[in-house]
Amino acid sequence: MSCVLELKNISFVYGKGTPFEKRAVDNVSLGIERGELIGVIGHTGSGKSTLMQMLNGLMRPTEGQVFLDGKDIWEKPKKIREVRFKVGMVFQYPEYQLFEETVYKDIAFGAQNMGLAGDELDKAVRDAATFTDLKPALLDKSPFDLSGGEKRRAAIAGVIAMDPEVLVLDEPTAGLDPMGREVLLSQIVNYHKARQNTILLVSHTMEDIARVADRIIVMNKGKLAMFEPTKEVFRRGDELENYGLKVPQITRIMHDLRQKGIDVPEGVLTVDEAFSALLPLLKKEGKLW
């Protein structure tokens, strides 16, 4: 399979040559395959945000190279704008970036800058609004009249309208209530399925990552600590705790049951999985009444 993004020995040093020099990203190499949904986890200051900002050329690595579709993105620095169209970035609390008169115009802004116009632009905006479940009636409203959750989705729609090959979402569910988190997460998954594009999802909520990610990037102190399939990462709970991270509660519960000699599978990541594993077991033992 071909890698859509490839990082070769990239590092980023803040304040180089000053007393405040800090190596935020330290010699990271990895390849992300087309169509993957990658979770990105790491404690505050682990370098994950810096790493994400190097993926679309918002920050230029002080060492190493970033390849998008096999091409070094910094080969022609003047063309970096095109990279930003291909790698869409949704920052934390993106609702603070809304600015246009109407929701429609706000969603259209990025796509318009890419050169989309007329029907093509209209379709891009409406599709993006559908993916993020913004009703057509909302499109003519001022973005500032929307609820918090709607604002967040409008901001995400603005990036989706650009139809990026790679979409980077930095903590898209932070501050949302449980249902809001759930809804947004399933919208992201549906979008991913429909477009078959590549998504990187940065989150502090391990339960969310466990549910949706194919593979997980674990950052620690600027270094790539793990890059493995989701089950594999959450199997290494002790290691994750050393990195200031955690394993979902359900995974820990099933792990403990296994330790106590109950025959449940290893690496259970969701309540659904746990339920399907336990119910037949309890049935077999005749423990239902």
Add this chain to the structure above:
Amino acid sequence: MSFISIRDVRFSYDEVAEGKPVTYAVDGVSLDIEEGEFVAVIGHNGCGKSTLAKHLNAMLLPDSGKVIVDGDDTSIEEKTFDIREKVGLVLQNPDNQLVASIVEEDVAFGPENLGVEPEEIRRRVDKALKAVDMYEYREHAPHKLSGGQKQRVAIAGILAIQPQCIVLDEPTAMLDPSGREEVISTLLKLNRDNKITVVLITHYMDEAVLADRVVVMDSGRIVTQGTPDEVFSQVELLKRHRLDVPQSAELAFRLKGCGVKIDKIPLTQSDCVAALEEAMK
């Protein structure tokens, strides 16, 4: 009398004019908070919980109804500062709450403004920083700290005012798992050892589980309240109000629904393991 007594409070952000429909962010809430209690308030975005929190130290005043803090009505202007000394507020984003360039100066900001004597300020700052386990960082720059550390400094800044109660509005929403744990264990410690009343507003059910009492809000009203066991066993009610339960409770609830014998819905990892082991026997 309770430390904080909320009586039939209604509050709207809309301009109240005759003939105009008004939506109330807080719509008839009565709630008593006892001294030394740890109360968690949960509810979906826009349910009115943050608006209610701002009523607890006179940041907002009710349109109708009353909030009495330690015997004082928050709507009496002369009492505002007394009330804010008694009830401190910590918000979601630590970066918006830190004002100084050195940790201990930031913590000193509150007592300085109250005109506390310099020696007393020194004593309070040291004590507050020790209470949140940030004393070693007293000479550091706040912007270089981790999210959990910043939030603990913000809490220390409130402690230096020596309040009887701290109200926190989603203090962990922006933190990583270990930062969340740091803040929550700090709150539990302050509540247990320093007898500080804590009102914690959160979207994280695993945090609410640790409180003495959980209050559930929706559409500006209190839907239900009780001990964590009482509240989180009502899985369907919580889901109806756009909330969730800890994964342990969800699993147990679904198994119970299929006829597995589980007496009490478990809220923690260890309780869940024990309950399932019991069911296997």
